Amino acid sequence: MKTKHLNVLLLFSDQHRADVLGCENHSDVSTPNLDQLAKEGIRFERAYCQDGVCVPSRCSFISGLYPRTLGCLDNGDRSPMMDKVVSMQKMFQSNNYLTAAFGKRHLFQACDEGWDIKKSHLIEEHDEENYMKWVKEKGYGREFARDWAAEWGGSHPEGPEGAGEFQVSSMCARPTLLPEDMTAEAYTRKETVELLEKCSKSDRPFFIFSSFLRPHQPYTPLRKYYDLFDRSHWGKGRIMGEGMAKPPAFDQPPEDLPPLLRERMEKTNIPWNHRPAHEDQQIFRDAIAAYYAGVMEIDTCIGQIMEALERLGLKENTIVIYTSDHGEFAGGHGIMEKIASGHNVYEDTLRIPMMISCPAILRHGIVSKDLVELVDLYPTLMDLCSCGSPSGMQKLQGRSLSAHLKGGSPVGRKFAVSENWSQAAVITDRYKLGIWLEPAKKGAADYRSWGNMLFDRKMDPWELKNCHSDENLSEIKDELGMMYEEWKRISEY
Numbered sequence: 001m002k003t004k005h006l007n008v009l010l011l012f013s014d015q016h017r018a019d020v021l022g023c024e025n026h027s028d029v030s031t032p033n034l035d036q037l038a039k040e041g042i043r044f045e046r047a048y049c050q051d052g053v054c055v056p057s058r059c060s061f062i063s064g065l066y067p068r069t070l071g072c073l074d075n076g077d078r079s080p081m082m083d084k085v086v087s088m089q090k091m092f093q094s095n096n097y098l099t100a101a102f103g104k105r106h107l108f109q110a111c112d113e114g115w116d117i118k119k120s121h122l123i124e125e126h127d128e129e130n131y132m133k134w135v136k137e138k139g140y141g142r143e144f145a146r147d148w149a150a151e152w153g154g155s156h157p158e159g160p161e162g163a164g165e166f167q168v169s170s171m172c173a174r175p176t177l178l179p180e181d182m183t184a185e186a187y188t189r190k191e192t193v194e195l196l197e198k199c200s201k202s203d204r205p206f207f208i209f210s211s212f213l214r215p216h217q218p219y220t221p222l223r224k225y226y227d228l229f230d231r232s233h234w235g236k237g238r239i240m241g242e243g244m245a246k247p248p249a250f251d252q253p254p255e256d257l258p259p260l261l262r263e264r265m266e267k268t269n270i271p272w273n274h275r276p277a278h279e280d281q282q283i284f285r286d287a288i289a290a291y292y293a294g295v296m297e298i299d300t301c302i303g304q305i306m307e308a309l310e311r312l313g314l315k316e317n318t319i320v321i322y323t324s325d326h327g328e329f330a331g332g333h334g335i336m337e338k339i340a341s342g343h344n345v346y347e348d349t350l351r352i353p354m355m356i357s358c359p360a361i362l363r364h365g366i367v368s369k370d371l372v373e374l375v376d377l378y379p380t381l382m383d384l385c386s387c388g389s390p391s392g393m394q395k396l397q398g399r400s401l402s403a404h405l406k407g408g409s410p411v412g413r414k415f416a417v418s419e420n421w422s423q424a425a426v427i428t429d430r431y432k433l434g435i436w437l438e439p440a441k442k443g444a445a446d447y448r449s450w451g452n453m454l455f456d457r458k459m460d461p462w463e464l465k466n467c468h469s470d471e472n473l474s475e476i477k478d479e480l481g482m483m484y485e486e487w488k489r490i491s492e493y
Contacts, residue, residue: 005205006358006385007318008092009192009309010377012209013298014054014104014216015338017327018047018351020295027237027245028229029292033303034355037322041357042366042405048416048427049326049374052338052349056420057325057374059111062088064378064396066419066491072108073421073440082109086390088378090114092207095387100195103131103188103211106325119191121184121213131187135178143177147220171277171336173290175223183222184213189301193308200312205385210305215294215328217337219286225293231285244285247331249462256464257333258423259450260342265334278334288331319358319384323374327352332462342445344423345434345453346463358384362405370411371427376401397491415483417491422447426480426487430458431473433480454480 020026023035023043050060055075056067063070063085071079087107089099093114100117120130135144176183181190192210199206214221228238235243254262267273277283302322309315329335332348344350352374356362361384375398382389383402390396403409416427421440426433434453439446454468454477467473 005097005317006361007199007205007314008097008207008381008385009305009318009320010207010209011302011305011320011322012103012211013295013322013324014211014213015326015328016215016295016298016324016353017330017332017348018045018353020215020292020330021353027239029295030239031295031299033299033306034322034353037302037306037320037357038355038367040359040364041320041355041362042364042368044354044356044368044370044372046369046416047323047352047354047372047374048350048418049324049352050418051420052326052344052418053420054106054325055108058106059108061325061374061377062107062111063394064088064375064390064398065394066375066397066417068419068488068491069397073419078108082111084394085110086392086394087111087114088381089207089209091382091387091390092385095385096204097385097387098199098202098204098206099209100206101209101211102191102195103184103209104213105209105211117195119187121188121211131184134187135182135184138182140178140182143182147176147178147218149218171217171219171274171283171287173219173226173286175226176220180222180224183297185297185301188212189304192305196305196308196312196314200314212298212301214298215291217291219290219294221290221293222297225296226289228296229285229289229292231282231289234281234285244289247288249333249464250284250331252333252464254334256466258343258345258453259447260445261333261335261339264339274335277336284331284336287336291328291330291336316359319356319362319381321354321356321377323354323377324352325374326350342422342447343434344418344420345425345432345455347432347457350418350425350427356380356401356405363408366408368404368411370404371413371416371429372401372411373398373413373416380405415480415487417484417487424484426484428480428483431456431476431480432463433477433484435481435484452477 020029022031023038049057051057051067053075056072059072060067067073071081093099099115101115102119104121122132188210230243233243234246237245254265265274327349328338329348338349379396379398379400383400404411418425424435432455436448452468453466455463
């Protein structure tokens with residue numbers, strides 16, 4: 001029985017850079033199911049996360065508050081404010097929604113309250129079931145553990161193509177040892193579809209958070225996707241029938257990078273060492289192909305979820321969102337992963353995919369160039385579902401995109417901000433200012449002496465040339481600096 005209320009299905013991934021999509025004309029990756037979702041709704045070309053690492057970004061969007069407000073700027077941060085928030089799912093719960101979370105949450109304190117059902121990818125406190133328990137019960141605990149060891153460059157008897165043990169760098173990549181129906185992505189997809197089947201027989205609306213681990217490392221994808229890529233040499237890309245395309249900005253000289261990224265490129269000890277991979281670019285090609293393969297596995301899982309939604313008669317009345325917590329370098333600037341500290345400026349890690357669909361109420365076939373932020377999702381969903389706002393001191397800091405989604409009214413945001421403990425990025429239509437910050441933690445590295453960063457993204461879309469010393473752009477620097485000071489005033493309670 002189809003509910004009269006709007007349902008919400010939030011499809012989420014970890015570390016998906018925005019341009020690794022078929023609908024972004026990627027040279028190597030095809031994502032037919034995400035492309036279809038984009039056609040059926042609105043795709044935002046300029047969506048940004050609030051912090052380029054997992055926990056602050058996730059706690060920010062689920063609370064509707066900026067990381068600075070939460071006191072959570074790094075993965076290890078916990079704060080009294082995080083105990084006071086009313087999470088998005090808590091608001092849905094108070095409006096009689098069934099709330100469920102499957103897969104990776106990586107939320108803490110009150111940000112993780114309000115789930116009627118929760119089954120994580122690893123161990124989350126108070127979860128009765130999670131993927132790790134499930135896969136062990138199925139008899140694949142050893143294979144699962146070896147996949148996770150790959151992130152740290154561990155030795156594997158089942159090395160690539162039977163080559164024996166290997167330990168080349170922290171970005172080592174190989175096909176998973178798990179069967180296709182035993183991966184964390186398969187588990188999240190399975191649990192989501194099973195709950196949708198139950199929800200189709202109820203009048204109660206639902207909010208389901210389906211959160212995939214991929215394409216985040218470890219780089220251990222399914223072989224069926226990994227082997228699609230010709231990793232033997234650089235070429236024009238898989239879509240053109242050639243070897244993988246070298247990522248833009250791959251050959252940027254290390255001396256042009258911020259200190260921490262330069263250090264990572266020159267390291268030889270794990271984790272996050274890149275020097276061996278620059279000396280033997282086969283390592284890079286293998287890792288990048290594994291990252292791309294993770295995106296394609298997610299796309300397949302999302303296609304299966306969307307098929308179930310339509311088959312069960314729920315598609316018309318369900319708001320479906322796909323987005324991610326942050327991006328990944330994936331070879332950009334000669335870097336892999338996100339290097340979770342010491343920078344927070346590059347488009348590679350800050351721009352995220354975001355597409356929203358609901359046939360009953362929203363426009364479709366639209367590509368929006370308006371600046372939006374991940375923190376906008378909370379007020380947007382509260383508006384679309386008529387759920388109100390949190391009471392008390394918690395004033396949502398994002399902007400509702402409801403009018404833009406329904407009728408095309410401009411979002412009206414002049415600039416976006418992403419900030420972690422070391423650097424803040426102020427982003428406008430054309431320019432981006434990276435401001436090094438006073439370390440928020442005792443003993444943390446201080447990069448202010450290196451100098452701030454300014455990019456003209458119209459002239460330099462891959463952010464190769466730091467223009468901060470250009471005197472002709474002094475007014476631009478001052479303007480963006482004032483934007484940041486304005487933003488700080490509204491983001492601090």
